Amino acid sequence: MATKKRDPRDNLNPPIRTSEEARRLGARGGRRSGEVRRARRSLRDLALDIIDSPAPPKLAAQVRTIAPGLDEVTTGAVMLAGQVNAAANGNAQAFRAVTELAGVDGGGDAGEDRPWAADMALLIGRDFVDAHRGLASGEACDLWLPGGRGSLKSSFASLEIACGLMRDPDANALVIQSRRVNLRDASMAQMLWAFDRLGVADLWVPTGSTLRINNRETGQAVVFRGCDEPKKLKSIKLRRGHWRYLWVEEADLLRGMAEVRSVRQTVSRSPVPVQRLYTFNPPRTRDSWANAEVARVRSAPAPGEAVVDSCYTDAPPEWLGEQFVADAEALRAADPEAYRHEYLGEAVGYGAEVFPRAEVREPTAEELVGASMQLYGVDWGFSQDPFCWVRLAYDPRARALYVLDEVSGRGMSNAGAAEAVAARMRLAVTADGAEALPAEPFAEVWCDSAEPKSVADFRELGVRAQRAPKQGANSVRSGVRWLQQRSRIVVSPSCRLAAAEFPAYSYALDADGRATSLLPDADNHAIDAARYAVCTLVADRRFV
Structure with missing residues (x-):
């Protein structure tokens, strides 16, 4: 037996009320609104009381190391000192909060739009200082970055791209790996880390299946693709702007320079020079195409080409952690050859054999x-x-x-x-x-x-x-x-x-x-x- 389908409008409240019902509901709403306003005032007063309260002695002593003239150190002063410390470590969001609170405009007129900036000297390893300067000046456009574990090469590449995108609202970046399945947990996570490190994570939003990170304000994008999907490499559309960066992560896993040239063609139609970064752990065999290409660039670089060597021994130990350094030292003692390849990034073998031992x-x-x-x-x-x-x-x-x-x-x-x-x-x-x-x-x-x-x-x-x-x-x-x-x-x-x-x-x-x-x-x-x-x-x- 068929049943009659209910009209969904039956669930709606009656549109007509008596005057007495309306007065009763209005009075109840007014009382609730007053309670909410009083609660907000009490929370605001409580927040002000906490900010003005004296700071614990240990935190007060830390604040006095940077502001010795303070007679009384409040909780608010501790909060401000924390923001100053974050800004000094390269957090652009904390920098803006402190300068706005202090009324500092960076030397320009009040209200004038200022270019975005970050102190990269606090964020990148010392092996990459010259490379950063070369990219900033436009002298470098093709950087090969071989290095072992913990050499900070991927951190540098992601920070350089993130910083460049923030400076140029028309710039976009393409990030390539050999296989699509590795993108989300590898290079995409690395780029999100870089935006967070620069203090602009709130501006950059990762998408779902499209494998992009979009700027919610400008429409810029970091696009991620795998070389196992060649058709998708040819059909990338940008919402606005042009290509400015190409990053090939784990470049040694590509099928040779022919595939590298194919990837380059994806971003070649750009009105500005595209800066291209190739990061990888050098393969064990000296006969690898990636090691051979690095050797060529070392001996006879074309204009804009350079090799940037890096090693974990040049990185600040606190950036790597005690466990990382302990693992490296353990392998050096147990197997010097494996240590040289894995951590120092040296090619230690010949031929194409995978298991020479x-x-x-x-x-x-x-x-x-x-x-x-x-x-x-x-x-x-x-x-x-x-x-x-x-x-x-x-x-x-x-x-x-x-x-x-x-x-x-x-x-x-x-x-x-x-x-x-x-x-x-x-x-x-x-x-x-x-x-x-x-x-x-x-x-x-x-x-x-x-x-x-x-x-x-x-x-x-x-x-x-x-x-x-x-x-x-x-x-x-x-x-x-x-x-x-x-x-x-x-x-x-x-x-x-x-x-x-x-x-x-x-x-x-x-x-x-x-x-x-x-x-x-x-x-x-x-x-x-x-x-x-x-x-x-x-x-x-x-x-x-």
């Missing part, structure tokens, strides 16, 4: 004595790609990784693979004819999270399968870097797939035959299984 041989019983951890990982496969389970042992003191056992093959069902894995995990590891490591039949097995059904199947079949994380510290690049930093990777010849993959795995080449920093997604199934096996160690600072 991998060797295929049987580990000795003496080596396995220090292997206090056994780790297990699975990379799913069936027809085109093989299934692969690996058993690893890790010696944290020697930072040595051993690939001891493997189950691999094409056409394996989940049930057949789980049965084979469970059988292998019930076996102890032998070396030199004796038991070296015990069986661990109930240990966790970290699996590719892309197939939750397969993970569930393994659990039902008695294997403690877990979904390996893939984001942040457990990205492909981070996992491979962690493997690269081991003092050695010893692969048992019995692990046929791993023995074939680890020594042969190489970086992709560009059109000119130079190595890139791109990791091919092929012939790396045992390597992926090993990455998943060590996923709990990659994000743990104790296992640098």
Whole structure:
């Protein structure tokens, strides 16, 4: 039986009231309005009383260090001193608040529009002072900024762009990374940090799916794009103004100078010179196209080109934190070569090999004595790609990784693979004819999270399968870097797939035959299984 649809207007209050009802409601509203006004007056009086109240002795003593002539230090004076301190550290919003309160107009006429300014000397590392001056004068337009961890190169690039956008209301910026999926948590977060550091975060609003940060007053934009979406690079429309900045973050992950030139063409139609910044951690191999391009610019720079070297040792330690410095020192003591590459930004290898420290041989019983951890990982496969389970042992003191056992093959069902894995995990590891490591039949097995059904199947079949994380510290690049930093990777010849993959795995080449920093997604199934096996160690600072 059909029901009659209700008229939504039935929920409205009656439009007509009696005069008595109107007087009663009006009186009630008047009383409420008076209560609100009295509450506001009492809050205002309370705020004034707090501002005029004497400051605690400890805070008063701090204020007297910058204003020794004060007879009485109030809470208001402490608040003002905090704003002055923030302004001295480069916070433009605090600077404006203090100068407006003091009636200071910066030397101009009252009410005259003044250009935006920030003291960059307080915000950038000393390695970038000359680069900042070159960009400000217009002498520099193409800056290559290689550097290791903590070198402040990305901080400099984001601050330089943010400062330039604030000075020029017609300027816009394009920020590029190799893959779109990394933009929001990497370069976009970095630009938001820069606006906040300059004290103008309230003006710049990030959008949702369009990957932009827009200025709510001027309509300017910082646009973010990934090179894995070439069509979107060609269809960027600006609301107003012109391109002024191009920032290529993690430039070494692009596919060579041909792709760099393609990105440049996106912003080439601009009435003003576009300043282009390329930041990256130098690839391990000297044969990388990015390292080769930096070498070319060093030896024969074109007009406007320059290389800006930076290192964490030149950064103020308090900007990095005690833990960062401790991690760097720990790696320097444990593995000087990895330290030189990771933290000093040196290219320490030759050729395109990803794992130059991998060797295929049987580990000795003496080596396995220090292997206090056994780790297990699975990379799913069936027809085109093989299934692969690996058993690893890790010696944290020697930072040595051993690939001891493997189950691999094409056409394996989940049930057949789980049965084979469970059988292998019930076996102890032998070396030199004796038991070296015990069986661990109930240990966790970290699996590719892309197939939750397969993970569930393994659990039902008695294997403690877990979904390996893939984001942040457990990205492909981070996992491979962690493997690269081991003092050695010893692969048992019995692990046929791993023995074939680890020594042969190489970086992709560009059109000119130079190595890139791109990791091919092929012939790396045992390597992926090993990455998943060590996923709990990659994000743990104790296992640098």
